[in-house]
Amino acid sequence: MAYDKFTTLSSSVVPLPIENVDTDQIIPARFLKATERKGFGDNLFRDWRFNQDGSPKADFVLNNDTYSGKILVGGKNFGSGSSREHAAWAIYDYGFRCVISSFFADIFKNNCLNIGVLPVQVSEGFLQSIFDAVKEDPKTEVTVDLGTQTVTLNATGAQETFEISAYKKQNLQNGFDDIDYLLNIKSSIEGFAETRPF
Amino acid sequence: MKKTLFDKVWDAHVVSSVPEGPDVLFIDRHMVHEVTSPVAFLGLKNRGIKVLYPERTFATADHNTPTLNQHLPVADALSANQLSALERNAAEHGISYWGLGHEKNGIVHVVGPEYGITLPGATIVCGDSHTSTHGAFGAIAFGIGTSEVEMVLSTQCIMQPKPKSMRIHIEGMPGRGVTPKDVALFIISKLSTSGATGHFVEYTGEVFEKMSMEGRMTVCNLSIEMGARGGMIAPDQTTFDYVQGREFAPKGADWESAMNYWSTLHTDEGATYDKEIILNGAEIEPMITYGTNPGMGTGISGSIPSLEQADGSKESYKKSLDYMGFNEKDQLLGKKVDYVFLGSCTNGRIEDFRAFTEIVKGRKKADHITAWLVPGSHKVRQAIIDEGLFDILSEAGFELREPGCSACLAMNEDKIPAGKVAVSTSNRNFEGRQGPGARTMLASPTVAAATAVTGVVTDPRTLID
Numbered sequence: 021m022a023y024d025k026f027t028t029l030s031s032s033v034v035p036l037p038i039e040n041v042d043t044d045q046i047i048p049a050r051f052l053k054a055t056e057r058k059g060f061g062d063n064l065f066r067d068w069r070f071n072q073d074g075s076p077k078a079d080f081v082l083n084n085d086t087y088s089g090k091i092l093v094g095g096k097n098f099g100s101g102s103s104r105e106h107a108a109w110a111i112y113d114y115g116f117r118c119v120i121s122s123f124f125a126d127i128f129k130n131n132c133l134n135i136g137v138l139p140v141q142v143s144e145g146f147l148q149s150i151f152d153a154v155k156e157d158p159k160t161e162v163t164v165d166l167g168t169q170t171v172t173l174n175a176t177g178a179q180e181t182f183e184i185s186a187y188k189k190q191n192l193q194n195g196f197d198d199i200d201y202l203l204n205i206k207s208s209i210e211g212f213a214e215t216r217p218f
Numbered sequence: 219m220k221k222t223l224f225d226k227v228w229d230a231h232v233v234s235s236v237p238e239g240p241d242v243l244f245i246d247r248h249m250v251h252e253v254t255s256p257v258a259f260l261g262l263k264n265r266g267i268k269v270l271y272p273e274r275t276f277a278t279a280d281h282n283t284p285t286l287n288q289h290l291p292v293a294d295a296l297s298a299n300q301l302s303a304l305e306r307n308a309a310e311h312g313i314s315y316w317g318l319g320h321e322k323n324g325i326v327h328v329v330g331p332e333y334g335i336t337l338p339g340a341t342i343v344c345g346d347s348h349t350s351t352h353g354a355f356g357a358i359a360f361g362i363g364t365s366e367v368e369m370v371l372s373t374q375c376i377m378q379p380k381p382k383s384m385r386i387h388i389e390g391m392p393g394r395g396v397t398p399k400d401v402a403l404f405i406i407s408k409l410s411t412s413g414a415t416g417h418f419v420e421y422t423g424e425v426f427e428k429m430s431m432e433g434r435m436t437v438c439n440l441s442i443e444m445g446a447r448g449g450m451i452a453p454d455q456t457t458f459d460y461v462q463g464r465e466f467a468p469k470g471a472d473w474e475s476a477m478n479y480w481s482t483l484h485t486d487e488g489a490t491y492d493k494e495i496i497l498n499g500a501e502i503e504p505m506i507t508y509g510t511n512p513g514m515g516t517g518i519s520g521s522i523p524s525l526e527q528a529d530g531s532k533e534s535y536k537k538s539l540d541y542m543g544f545n546e547k548d549q550l551l552g553k554k555v556d557y558v559f560l561g562s563c564t565n566g567r568i569e570d571f572r573a574f575t576e577i578v579k580g581r582k583k584a585d586h587i588t589a590w591l592v593p594g595s596h597k598v599r600q601a602i603i604d605e606g607l608f609d610i611l612s613e614a615g616f617e618l619r620e621p622g623c624s625a626c627l628a629m630n631e632d633k634i635p636a637g638k639v640a641v642s643t644s645n646r647n648f649e650g651r652q653g654p655g656a657r658t659m660l661a662s663p664t665v666a667a668a669t670a671v672t673g674v675v676t677d678p679r680t681l682i683d
């Protein structure tokens with residue numbers, strides 16, 4: 021499915037300084053029963069965000085009005101576990117366009133890129149400096165520039181570059197997806213399929 | 219050029235490469251289940267296209283299915299809707315569908331190998347991270363997201379940069395009472411849940427060579443829990459014997475030519491990996507986890523590491539122990555357990571039920587233990603009955619359910635209640651994985667069996683003579 025183009029984003033951030041945030045926390049399995057891609061943001065971080073009776077947990081960051089923005093900043097090894105793209109959908113549907121962490125699980129990273137959410141991997145030190153800055157000033161802004169592949173802490177001007185493949189970058193900048201590319205080379209795929217023994 | 223097993227299989231499937239971008243990788247087998255496919259089929263509909271190769275696509279229902287009274291209509295409306303969506307989509311696109319009640323129904327990663335859909339040297343994907351299971355056959359198998367499911371349905375290809383390669387070698391053999399699950403949990407406890415991220419792992423060493431296919435599947439299944447894209451083991455006679463004669467496996471002259479090719483599927487002498495890890499087999503004992511990710515495991519006779527000993531952030535470590543209701547330095551042996559779950563694509567195969575039965579034979583289930591024994595497929599369930607395991611299990615006070623993912627991810631009714639401790643043979647002990655508030659300790663079928671009869675975490679070696 022095609023998605024919104026991504027160029028630059030300046031926004032305040034939502035900090036989640038927890039390591040190994042797995043996809044079962046991002047969206048628990050019992051909310052994967054839909055047959056359409058709708059409404060997943062309501063259950064983002066469901067069990068951290070709500071009590072079992074549905075009332076919000078006051079101490080969880082998404083329930084704290086002080087923090088808002090289109091960038092989610094998570095601890096190391098973000099998105100480990102299941103391949104459920106629903107995790108990326110929930111993040112997108114809630115309103116995030118970018119996730120910053122010092123390390124991402126592979127499938128989660130791919131899933132984000134495939135739906136137009138930019139995963140930005142920064143150093144441990146830079147990650148900590150974002151957490152520190154938000155603690156100091158919850159409205160502090162971070163700028164992510166896909167063109168120059170930089171992430172900047174606006175308050176201090178501190179900056180790091182991040183990696184992304186040239187191909188994925190172009191896709192995000194144009195809102196293209198892989199299927200568009202593959203459908204264009206369908207005849208060579210069909211030719212290749214003929215050569216497969218099984 | 220000297221190549222690794224992984225290089226050989228990957229390179230044989232590259233249709234083309236995007237300059238400075240990913241490879242276009244051809245997929246031989248695509249397995250589909252009800253949870254991660256509906257939005258992908260919707261995508262095809264929106265594009266006005268059909269599944270390109272329905273004969274390379276196989277669908278089964280497993281994640282959402284009940285494990286009791288499967289002959290009755292599915293009670294949960296949302297689950298029922300997802301199941302009928304898959305049935306409709308499969309029919310519309312001419313895909314074979316092994317739905318609820320079908321004799322071939324079962325967990326996608328259990329039925330694939332059982333019917334010879336999984337083959338050495340193949341590329342296999344599924345919208346499920348434990349697709350890595352099929353690597354046991356020397357296949358490249360990995361989990362994908364729904365956008366990628368749509369990609370494979372529509373073009374039979376996926377766009378991926380070639381992952382780095384990694385070898386995990388175990389020197390020497392583990393002692394008695396150690397199962398393939400323990401070997402895998404041991405590796406993850408050494409590497410952590412992100413230790414193999416970005417890599418495709420090949421397992422080498424005597425322990426894997428001597429393992430059955432079921433055991434190899436358990437090991438490769440858990441590759442994802444150390445962050446790897448997948449894991450694989452070079453195919454050998456054990457592999458070929460397992461595959462031969464299965465329904466979808468090549469036959470006659472095709473079998474001969476397949477065998478000729480498959481026997482070239484091993485890492486060349488002198489080929490190099492991006493990363494190599496060597497571990498000592500003698501160090502492995504029956505394992506159990508105490509925290510909320512599969513890397514938080516230890517030998518069963520050990521204790522929970524102190525805050526100082528723990529890797530990573532102390533805050534995350536503490537949060538994890540608090541969730542489990544455990545304290546640092548607690549002994550694991552003797553901890554009271556409420557539930558035992560035998561099943562999942564990690565340990566829901568016939569060997570797992572044999573191992574479990576071996577321990578409970580002549581003993582009784584502890585009164586306070588609720589045990590869910592869920593075979594990975596109808597074929598496994600039938601074998602349990604045919605081999606007489608069912609009688610032994612019944613005698614010991616256990617019931618056998620119908621196949622499905624069940625309490626592995628608790629999408630159906632099989633949820634461990636909040637605050638209860640479960641010893642589970644599945645693959646993930648994440649917070650809430652087995653139900654909101656459920657506390658999961660991952661272990662092998664033999665540890666699960668020993669625990670089920672004593673009611674507390676028990677070293678199975680004390681019950682075998």
Ligand code: SF4
Binds near residue numbers: 562563627
């Ligand atoms: S048994 Fe568990 S891990 Fe395996 S496919 Fe089902 S839900 Fe996934």
